[in-house]
Amino acid sequence: MSSFEDRKVQGMIFNIQKYSVHDGPGIRTIVFTKGCPLRCNWCSNPESQQYGPELACNKGRCLGFDKCRYCLDVCPNGAITADENNLVHVNRHLCGDCPHLCAQACPARSLIVYGAMRRVEDVLSVVEQDAVFYTRSGGGLTLSGGEPLLQHDFAIALLREAKKRRVRTAIETCGMIPWETLHEVSHLVHDVLFDIKHMNSEEHERQTGVGNARILDNFSRLAGLQKDHPILVRTPVVPDFNDNEDAIRAIAQFLLPFKNRVSYELLPYHRLGTQKYHFLDRMPSMGEVQLDKSLFSRLQDTAQNILGNRFIPAGQ
Ligand code: SF4
Ligand code: SF4
Known part of the structure; x- marks a missing residue:
């Protein structure tokens, strides 16, 4: 080559x-x-x-759903929900077949992609x-x-x-x-x-x-x-x-x-x-x-x- x-x-x-x-x-x-x-x-x-690429979720950086819902709004699979502290939670069973739209939308880098x-x-x-x-x-x-x-x-x-x-x-x-x-x-x-x-x-x-x-x-x-x-x-x-x-x-x-x-x-x-x-x-x-x-x-x-x-x- x-x-x-x-x-x-x-x-x-x-x-x-x-x-x-x-x-x-x-x-x-x-x-x-x-x-x-x-x-x-x-x-x-x-x-x-x-x-392959993997979605990583650092809750410590999440702004909370009372201030920000970008990831929730863009997810095509309904895989994003709020946890008991109103912070992001990813349902890994529903997540998939998506170019990691939530990570692209997250302003706090709470959601990132490895790879x-x-x-x-x-x-x-x-x-x-x-x-x-x-x-x-x-x-x-x-x-x-x-x-x-x-x-x-x-x-x-x-x-x-x-x-x-x-x-x-x-x-x-x-x-x-x-x-x-x-x-x-x-x-x-x-x-x-x-x-x-x-x-x-x-x-x-x-x-x-x-x-x-x-x-x-x-x-x-x-x-x-x-x-x-x-x-x-x-x-x-x-x-x-x-x-x-x-x-x-x-x-x-x-x-x-x-x-x-x-x-x-x-x-x-x-x-x-x-x-x-x-x-x-x-x-x-x-x-x-x-x-x-x-x-x-x-x-x-x-x-x-x-x-x-x-x-x-x-x-x-
Ligand atoms: S990677 Fe795509 S399918 Fe998975 S949680 Fe994020 S937006 Fe939803
Ligand atoms: S987009 Fe990021 S900061 Fe906003 S709710 Fe989702 S994970 Fe939290």
């Missing part, structure tokens, strides 16, 4: 986040795509899971606004999700065009994708961030909805390629899933035979996405549980004892 054609390819994006220092080297712009083959119970971006189609050209024009920071810090663009490689054509076109423009790129993947796609992308990126969540496939399926066989196979094939781009493996440490020595030791030992370009990091579970579940009228599956900080510290020691300086302590 020509550069001209690549620039026109569209992807379903729910966020472009600037000045990130957590998802790849240096200062980065993160492009978040929608759609994911996993359903991790602890997901902090629930709006990333489904492919919109955006062209490679438009996404890169946002990314390139911070080119000076990338040059100074060794940063660039990170393509994340959801699982960004589910939108294969968009991911390839974006990364190819970024490469032409000399923007450094990273991909953040859950690994649950066809090997051919991952292989193709490996020629286009400078860094790979690869999630490995559990070595036990049944446990993996219990908390993510899928087993881990394809993920581990894809990782082994990727790490075995004769390439020089670094691979950072990350494990979100989640209560009642993998917050124990056996689980973390098993992952670290799995990584041990791979070459030095594979490093490892643990990410502590957090509840920052809780509010977004409520905006989507979903219940966060994890409830009120918290990660024990001293346990997390011990698990970091476990990984470091196995992998030495290939383990990167959290926050570094």
Whole structure:
């Protein structure tokens, strides 16, 4: 495909986040795509899971039906009603087959839509606004999700065009994708961030909805390629899933035979996405549980004892 054609390819994006220092080297712009083959119970971006646009309702911003009724007036399906506090309520069973007219009409941004189609050209024009920071810090663009490689054509076109423009790129993947796609992308990126969540496939399926066989196979094939781009493996440490020595030791030992370009990091579970579940009228599956900080510290020691300086302590 020509550069001209690549620039026109569209992807379903729910966020472009600037000045990130957590998802790849240096200062980065993160492009978040929608759609994911996993359903991790602890997901902090629930709006990333489904492919299409989703209506979100933040009652805290609603002006109240005594002052404003725009959403009520435009809804073609009778899906909008007042709740017991005279604030907006969306009946999700009635909502549908509509270009989110209520969100377009809402003056308070109480109703918004997660997800919109955006062209490679438009996404890169946002990314390139911070080119000076990338040059100074060794940063660039990170393509994340959801699982960004589910939108294969968009991911390839974006990364190819970024490469032409000399923007450094990273991909953040859950690994649950066809090997051919991952292989193709490996020629286009400078860094790979690869999630490995559990070595036990049944446990993996219990908390993510899928087993881990394809993920581990894809990782082994990727790490075995004769390439020089670094691979950072990350494990979100989640209560009642993998917050124990056996689980973390098993992952670290799995990584041990791979070459030095594979490093490892643990990410502590957090509840920052809780509010977004409520905006989507979903219940966060994890409830009120918290990660024990001293346990997390011990698990970091476990990984470091196995992998030495290939383990990167959290926050570094
Ligand atoms: S998205 Fe459309 S159908 Fe759904 S509540 Fe809003 S206006 Fe009604
Ligand atoms: S349009 Fe927005 S502010 Fe007005 S009632 Fe509906 S949700 Fe509330």
